[in-house]
Amino acid sequence: MRILPALIIAVAATAATTSAAQAADKCAYVPRERWIPIDQAIRKAESLGYDVRQVEPDDGCWEVEGFDKNGAKIKLYLDPASGEVVKPSTWLGRRGRQ
Numbered sequence: 001m002r003i004l005p006a007l008i009i010a011v012a013a014t015a016a017t018t019s020a021a022q023a024a025d026k027c028a029y030v031p032r033e034r035w036i037p038i039d040q041a042i043r044k045a046e047s048l049g050y051d052v053r054q055v056e057p058d059d060g061c062w063e064v065e066g067f068d069k070n071g072a073k074i075k076l077y078l079d080p081a082s083g084e085v086v087k088p089s090t091w092l093g094r095r096g097r098q
Contacts, residue, residue: 026077027061027086035080038062044083050074061086 036044038055041062045052052066061077068074077087 026059027079029060030081036083041078041083044078045076048085
């Protein structure tokens, strides 16, 4: 009877690990030589109305952090080849209230 609970735990752990690994990859793989330059990623985010504070590569995307027009902190991800938003911006709170 002890085998069944152990089997259930093993299956659940495998499923959780697989889901976490898939969630970490926000962008499809693009070789670095095909990525848009960082200044172009910044201009793209600014053209969308964001006050950009930081841009860095993350999980195969350009990760952009900054503030929206209302002062809310945002994080969004840009496709490294096209510069298109691949994940909607995430609200992280207001400036000064973090």
